[in-house]
Structure formats: C-alpha cells, structure tokens
Amino acid sequence: MSRTDVPAPSPADQHRSAGDGPADPRARRRRRAKRPLGARLRRDWPLLAMVAPAALLLLVFHYLPTLGNVIAFQDYNPFVGDDPLEAFLYSEWVGFGNFEVLFRDPLFWDAVRNTLTITAFQLVFFFPLPIFLAILLNSVLSGRIRGFVQSVVYLPHFFSWVLVITFFVQMFGGAGLLAQEMRQAGLEPWNIMTNPDTFIILVTAESVWKDVGWGAIVFLAALSAIDQNLYEAAAADGAGRWRRLWHITLPGLRPVIVLLLILRLGDALSVGFEQFILQRDAVGRQAAEVLDTFVYHNAIATQQWGQGAAAGLFKAVIGLILIVAANKMAHKLGEQGVYSRS
Amino acid sequence: MSTQISPAGPVPAGPHPTPRLRRRNPQRPAWEEPPSFLGQLGKGTALTLLVLAVLFPMWSVVVTSLASRETINDTGGMVVVPREIDLSAYFSIFSGGTITQAVWISTLVTVAGTTVSLALTVLAAYGLSRPGSVAHRGLLFLFLGTFLIFPGLVPSYLVVTGLGLKDSLWSLILPSAISVFNLVVIRAFFMNVPGELLDSARIDGAGEFRILWTIMLPLSRAVIAVVGLFYAVGYWNAYFNSVLFIDDNSKFPIQRVLQSYILAGQSPNVSGSSISLPGVTAYPPTLAVKMAVVVVTVLPAVIAYPFVQRHFTKGVITGAVKG
Numbered sequence: 098m099s100r101t102d103v104p105a106p107s108p109a110d111q112h113r114s115a116g117d118g119p120a121d122p123r124a125r126r127r128r129r130a131k132r133p134l135g136a137r138l139r140r141d142w143p144l145l146a147m148v149a150p151a152a153l154l155l156l157v158f159h160y161l162p163t164l165g166n167v168i169a170f171q172d173y174n175p176f177v178g179d180d181p182l183e184a185f186l187y188s189e190w191v192g193f194g195n196f197e198v199l200f201r202d203p204l205f206w207d208a209v210r211n212t213l214t215i216t217a218f219q220l221v222f223f224f225p226l227p228i229f230l231a232i233l234l235n236s237v238l239s240g241r242i243r244g245f246v247q248s249v250v251y252l253p254h255f256f257s258w259v260l261v262i263t264f265f266v267q268m269f270g271g272a273g274l275l276a277q278e279m280r281q282a283g284l285e286p287w288n289i290m291t292n293p294d295t296f297i298i299l300v301t302a303e304s305v306w307k308d309v310g311w312g313a314i315v316f317l318a319a320l321s322a323i324d325q326n327l328y329e330a331a332a333a334d335g336a337g338r339w340r341r342l343w344h345i346t347l348p349g350l351r352p353v354i355v356l357l358l359i360l361r362l363g364d365a366l367s368v369g370f371e372q373f374i375l376q377r378d379a380v381g382r383q384a385a386e387v388l389d390t391f392v393y394h395n396a397i398a399t400q401q402w403g404q405g406a407a408a409g410l411f412k413a414v415i416g417l418i419l420i421v422a423a424n425k426m427a428h429k430l431g432e433q434g435v436y437s438r439s
Numbered sequence: 440m441s442t443q444i445s446p447a448g449p450v451p452a453g454p455h456p457t458p459r460l461r462r463r464n465p466q467r468p469a470w471e472e473p474p475s476f477l478g479q480l481g482k483g484t485a486l487t488l489l490v491l492a493v494l495f496p497m498w499s500v501v502v503t504s505l506a507s508r509e510t511i512n513d514t515g516g517m518v519v520v521p522r523e524i525d526l527s528a529y530f531s532i533f534s535g536g537t538i539t540q541a542v543w544i545s546t547l548v549t550v551a552g553t554t555v556s557l558a559l560t561v562l563a564a565y566g567l568s569r570p571g572s573v574a575h576r577g578l579l580f581l582f583l584g585t586f587l588i589f590p591g592l593v594p595s596y597l598v599v600t601g602l603g604l605k606d607s608l609w610s611l612i613l614p615s616a617i618s619v620f621n622l623v624v625i626r627a628f629f630m631n632v633p634g635e636l637l638d639s640a641r642i643d644g645a646g647e648f649r650i651l652w653t654i655m656l657p658l659s660r661a662v663i664a665v666v667g668l669f670y671a672v673g674y675w676n677a678y679f680n681s682v683l684f685i686d687d688n689s690k691f692p693i694q695r696v697l698q699s700y701i702l703a704g705q706s707p708n709v710s711g712s713s714i715s716l717p718g719v720t721a722y723p724p725t726l727a728v729k730m731a732v733v734v735v736t737v738l739p740a741v742i743a744y745p746f747v748q749r750h751f752t753k754g755v756i757t758g759a760v761k762g
Contacts, residue, residue, distance in 0.1 A: 134573070141573040143647035147566035148578055151559045151617050158598065158614040159585050165594030181601035233485060238466040242486070248748060249490045255740040257676030259694045263701045263733055264496040267503075267517055274499060274517040281515065306492065325468070332470040371679050375702060389592070396593045397683065409591030417587060 166413070169195055169406040195407035205408065207383070208391035209366075215387065216365045218297050223304055224361065227312030228354065232346060234313065235320045250310025258371040261307050265299070266290055290376075293384035300372060315353055323349040355432045363420025366412050388412050497737070504528055504730035511724045528724070528731035538732055540689065541696040544608070545675055548692060549739075552612040552674040557667050559617060564625035565651045585619050596683055610684035611677060611692065618673070621666045628662045629655055665750045668743055675739055697736050700729055 132140075165181075171188045172195075178184035199205050230250070237243045253261065267273050269289050276286035289295050327345050336344065370389045377385040377394075386394075388408065396405020467473075503511070503518045507525040510518055532538040567579055595614065604610035632655065640650050656663070678694040685691060 137573050141569075144566040144569060144572050145574065147562040147647070147651075151563035151622070152578060152581060154559065154613060154617050155581065155585060155619075157602075158595070158616075159588075159590055160581075162590030162594035162598045163588055165597060166591055168594065168597075175597075181597045230489075233482065236482070237486070240466075246486050246490055248745075249493050251748070252741070252744060253493055255672050255676075255744060256737065257678060257694050259678050259698045259702070260676075260733065260736055263697065264500070266701060267500060267730075267733075268496050272516055274519070277514070277516045310493075329468065329470045332472075338472070374679060374682075375698065379702070392592050397596055402593055402597070405593040406591060409593055413589045413591055416589065420587065 166406055166410045168403055169410045171195075171403055173402040173406070175400075175402065191403070195403040196411070199404055199407050199411070204382075204386070204395075205391060208386045208388050211384065212366055212368055212387040215297055215300065215368045216361075219301055219304065219368070220361065222301050223309075224358070226305060226309050228316050228350065230309055231313040231316030231320055232342070235317060247310070251314070252310075253307045254311035256307065258307075258369075258375055261303055262372070262375050265303055265306075291379050293380050296376075296380045296384040300368075300376070303372065304369070315357070316350060319350050319353045320346065352432055355427055355430070359420070359423040359427050362423045363416060365419055366416055500730050500733050500737075504727050504734050506724070506727055508724045508727075511726055516726065525727070528727040531728060532731055532735065537688075537691075537696060538693075538735070541691050541693040542735060544690055545693040548608055548611050548677075549671050549674040551608075552616065553667055553671045555612060556616045556618070556621075556670045556674075557663065560622050560666065560670075561625060561656070561663065562651075563617070564622050565629055565647070565655060567622075568626050568629040582619050582622060599684060605684055606687045606690065607684075608690065611680050612674070615673070615677070615680065618670070621669060625659065625662060625666060628659050632658060661750050665747050668747045671743065672740055693732075693736050697732055700732060 165185075168185060168188070170190060170192060171185070172191045173184065173188045175181065175184045177187040234243055234246060237246070256264075269275050271286070271288040271290065273290075276288060279286040289299055292299075323345065328341055331341050331345060366388050368387050368389075373385055373387050373390050374393060377390050389412075392405050392408045392412070395401055395408065499517050499519050502521045505521065505524045505526070505528075506518045507523055507527075510522050563582070567575065567582065569575065599605070599610050599614055604613070636654055637650055640654055645653070676694060677692070678698060681692050681695045685695070
C-alpha cells in the first residue's frame, strides 16, 4: 500500500466521542475506570489475546528494527558474532563517524538531490492530476460511462511495479511498439527507457499511469459531499461554470487537498522504492539513484551496514520532522491536518 | 460529511446526489446550463484517451502472447492486430520449469500470506475496537505509531536474517503481514456496529470470540473482502522483499522471474524443447513467451478486481478522509 493512503488516526474515535447513541464511550470509560485492574483484566483478557499476535509481529518486525538503528553509531560487523544480536554487542562504537563519512560522500548528496528534485517535479506534474480527473469524472452525467471509465482507470493501481515498467518497456523501450513503428517509418527510434535526461518525465508518467485513477477516488468522495444547493444558489446568482468551479468546488476540496499535500511533504524523501530499484541499472546512477536505492546499494549490496543504517536513520528523522512540521502548518492554516491537536 | 461505513453494508458510491428538482434531462439539474458542443467534445476525447492509455498496452501484450512466430516476424515485435490464436507460449510456460514453479510459489505465498494477514488483522481490529478496555490507548498508539516511525532498510534486513528467515518463504509473509491501514479500516467498521447487538449477545452468554465470529464477521463481509483483496494483491505483487531475502532461485516468486526475463533481458528458459502437442509449434517465439508471462502475472488482479470493485470507495475513504 502506498504511503499516501495513510489514514487519519482517529476518525472513528472522534465520531464516537461525539456521542452517537447509547454506546457513548465517554460514559462507558468512566464506568470502566472505576473497576479494579484485576476485574478489568478478567473481563478484557480475550481482547488482549486477540491483539497479541499482531502486536507481537509489529514489535518484532517494526519496533525491534527501529531500535536496531543504533548500529548507525557502530562500526557494525556481522562476523564478530554468531547472530546479529551478538555481532551488535561486540561491534565497536564510533559515535557519529558513520554520519561524517556519509555527509562527505558526494554520491549521498546526489541521491538526496535526485530525491528532492523528483518529489518537487511530481508535486507539480502528478499531484494535481487526480483532482482534474475527479472533477472531470464528476461532471459526466451518465452513470454508465462514469462507472466504466472508473473501473478502467483504477485497474493499474493493482499492478506491481515490475508489470508497470514492463508495459512501458514494451511500448516505449528500444524493442517496444513505438520504436518498431518509428523504424518502419524510417525514423531514428528513441528509447526513453534508458535516457537519463528524460528519466524524471518517465517515472512521473509511470506513476500517473499507475495511480491517477486511484488517487481520484478520494477527491470524488469529497466532491459528492459538497452541498448541491450551493451550486444552485450560485447559478441563480449568475455564476457560470468556471466561477462555480472556483468558488464552490475547489474550496470544497480544500481539506482533502491539504491533507494529501501534508502526507506527500512528510514523505518528501521517499519517491517509491521498487520503481527506482527496477530502473536504476537501465538509466544509471546519475539520474536514478534516490535515497532508498542509495541505502540499498551502499549497505546491503556492499555490506557497509553502519553507513547504510546512518543514511536510513537520517531519512527517518528528517521524514518525522517534515510530517510534524507540515501538520503544524496545516493547523495554523485552520485545517484539520493528519492528526488532531490533542 | 460523514464517511463512516454503515454496518448494514456499503452504501453505493455514486458521487452524484441528484437534487430533487424539475429536470429537462433526467440527470442534469435544472439550474445547470446546457453544455457547449466543444466542451462535450473535449471531455469525450479526454476520457477516451484515458481509457485507451490503460487498455491499449494490455491489449497489445495479450495479442502478442497469442501470436505465432510468423506474425511476430512480420510486425517486427509487438503485435496490435490479432491474426490467429496460438497457445503454444502458454503450453510451454505451464509445462514445468522456472515459470510454473514461480507461479506456484507466488500462489502459495499469496494464499498463506492473505490468510495469516486477514486473521491477525481482524482479531486485532476487534481487540482494539473497545475504548476503555485494558491497555487500549497504549496498544492503539503501538499500532498507529507505525505511520510515523520507520525502521529503515538495514536494521529490518538484519532482524529478518537474524531470525533465520533468509531463503524461507516466511520472510515474504511475516515482516509485511500487518497493514495498520487495513486494520484501521476494519476497526472503524467494527466500532460502528450498534452496541445493543453486542450487549444482547453478551447477555445470552456469548464470549468475545463468539461475538466476533457470529456477529461481527457476517456484518462486515464486504469490508473484509476488500481488505483481503488488498492483502492478496500486495503479496502477489511483492518484488523487492524477494531480492532481499530469497537467494535460492527455486523459490523465486513470479514478479522476480518476470523482472529477470523482461527488464534484465534473460531469455526465458522454458522446458519447451520437447513439447509435441498436435498443432502446436514446438518452439514458441521468445517474445510470445515473455508476453505470456506478463499475462499470467496480470491475471489474478484482473480476475479478482470486478468482485470487490464496488466496495473500493468506502474502504479507501474511511481511512483517508476525515468525516
């Protein structure tokens, strides 16, 4: 699942605490809190047992590695022990040594620059497209046609990156359909799949092909929630199509746009891992090395564990700061943001 | 606006609440001006191009996978206009060998993984659906924290290999088994089930497991189907975790095999040397075989898609938009 799908943490809780009917949880919580822990445990142990397996998996495969990031401060050597834990205990601590090496590495900064360039480019050329598509689909009156187009454009979201890139190779690659036609027409075929100069356009086109329809779902839902009376009132006051779009539709979409923008900014250092690792070798490091692929090639492929972990930790910390900052900004602008203030 | 799912099942996701007005065209509201011809033309063109952009590559891949050697030689590669249906490429990839095995591996991982993921997610979603139960807040933060804190590639790799999962198919399942996004969607659904239903079951002596099994699951079949599809697609499509954790090429999933044939340019080594089915060319053209692998890789998603498509909207917006 892609990062942009990250849910708002607590819509359900908020609805609940708004007090819908007899199951008002605030009242219930107060009542429950009075009971002693032993009695509550006796009552709730089945719930705890249900959560336990999933919680265990998260602890082992998410939080344990998060703690494992401390090897960023080590000269981690997997061969000084029989297993990673032992190796960790016997490895030498080097303070910020790994970070120093990393920050002096021009290749690292190339990767950071590529990542940020691609994020900025996609923010301009990819982010608005689902909004346009949703408005376009919403304006189609025939439910049949709308449904058909929706089914078709959602479909590529369910293809793997390997498949998406395969389709692009077969269409636009050196042996693809386009090159084939150009050769038959006596033209010099061009191969955009291996051209570093146009790589940024290529990856954006791939992302658009895969996810533009899927991205529109959220906006379509927001559009359907806009009060139709507003449109009628505006039309009665003489507002034309475009004025209604500008003064009613876009303000109606604003909370969703801000929310998704925040999530994208918070994720500015990730541009999609598989997409890049799959094309890095065809296009070359210069254009296609992003932070995630840098970590892979400089850590796991070459066994520089400490430096790889340092780069990963750098990315995680910056990402966390970015998302918190973006959310603060949203609150300042009077929007709800990803999580509420409380 | 409320994006809560009603427990009675998904509400149809039509984005058009039609206003109750006197209408000229049954679907166009009375106040809206009639569309201009150019506007209609532009809209139609845009939508047609969009649909073609998705369907045309798929069409061409399917047609090429069914083409004979002569057709492929004539066109010089990818085929657009079908001339015949030649199934030899499919016979050759399913007559044993790397691709058959990869399809098996991927199917096994997808079925086992989806079962594990769905079971654990539903259980945890139910366990977390009761505010005020013991450790509820702490556990909820444990799950939601995964949205803010990312472990990073290197330590994750070390943990998985440290547990001895390298070259085990479990390494393709366990690390990604829980999607907290899916969990939140199911949990929101559970929390919306009226409390009276649960209370009456409790009075009749039902325990939590029984309530989950006999009340919650039947009510939430639709949302569980969608989440199941998300999980299954995720497992079927996963590529990179096999690069990290699987070195033994008899355990490669289909995406890995597809990558090596198409993107890395290896020739499919199908065991097709000795097939002699009547009316089938013994050596199917390489390009047709490659495209047949693409078709096989696409197929599960395309087959499963129509069954759950109408539930998407609810599933996606419950998690992503605030009510």
